[in-house]
Amino acid sequence: MNNNLFEELLNRPSIFKDESKLDLNYIPECLPHRNKELSLLSQLFLILLTNPNLISRKILIVGKTGIGKTVTVKLFCNMLRDAAKKRNILIKYIHINCRKERTSYKVLIKILQSINENFPKRGYSPQDLLEIISNYLDTQDLHLLIILDELNYLIKSDRDIIYSLTRLNDDSFNVPQRLSFIGIVRDISCINNLDGSTLSTLQRNIIRFEDYTNEQILEILKYRSDLSLKNNVISDNLIKTISNIIFMKGDIRYGLNILWKAGKIAENMNLKSINSECIRLANQDLVPFSTLDVLQDMTIQKLVFLLSIVILLKKSKEPQISFMEILKSYLVLCENTGLKPRSYSQLWNYLQEHKKENLINVSIRSKDIKGRRALIEIPDIVLPKFEREITKILNKKGIKL
């Protein structure tokens, strides 16, 4: 008998053919049900290959979370890069996630560092940076395609950059157009407050990604499980169970995650295939990815406010609670954590923001004598799981609960 635990683990047969194919950042060779969007993008950007630097393309992609916007654009950019290289046309692309680079300064630095690794992080104004980019592209005879993903995060704090980027060459006639742009947003309303001319440029060029149907989700998950799991490890029926779980939110990431987790659970149970219990356990254990992303980037104050909602709902016998009740729970939490409570109006804003992020539902009842009354509920996420994740993130941010 071998008592080295590593040997034991390494010898255990895996049910995965290639685990990395379930990674959320993996770019598959093809994307079922996104061919139309891929071909539309290719047609729009074909001119960068047929007449390099003649025009600059500016496109906006709109669609809900987890329906393949990012992965489609990444696959498209790889195709463009390869086709350009074959023809000796100099095109470079850079994919920037504005949830990570929230200011125009950070975005510009990121762009510059992608074309010149050693570019210093400080010491320039945004206007300088734009000029350096523009000069660099000219001297290198390069066309740059900039992808600003989750653009809504940038728009909130720092809007001018979109204007500057979309206008970089516009005022000069008959000069090479060296910069193209794809913005990705969840919801078109978040760009409404851009200046008029940027808005009209973008509104003329919108590609809308429709939600996947239940049938499409099923086929996509089947495709990803064929890539990553060995034969006969999961039945079509069980993939259907997973697609039914995620259909309401439609976030494929959650499906991929259940698939991966269920596989791990099956392996730990020494099973040769995934059964429905593995899927149930996997689903119990996960908070949707889209939610985790949002939580990770949330300020401490907003997290604490959200936590007070979750804790109160967990205790409450009703599925909905009022804003006033939440305030009390929030004040207690502030006292316990030593945080200075935010004002009523700030908290009301937090409530609206949580609603926008789809973390909570808010319904307004106006029958009440005192006027309008907001009722809050969390329909989608299992509360103890939610509480655990928020607490974990707050702990990481140094808040003891």
Ligand SMILES: Nc1ncnc2c1ncn2[C@@H]1O[C@H](COP(=O)(O)OP(=O)(O)O)[C@@H](O)[C@H]1O
């Ligand atoms: N049609 C598809 N085929 C295969 N995988 C897909 C497809 N659509 C989405 N995915 C996968 O689902 C996950 C979510 O897609 P993503 O592009 O990140 O969504 P979005 O950017 O719209 O939020 C990614 O891991 C992606 O690889």
Ligand SMILES: [Mg+2]
């Ligand atoms: Mg995305």
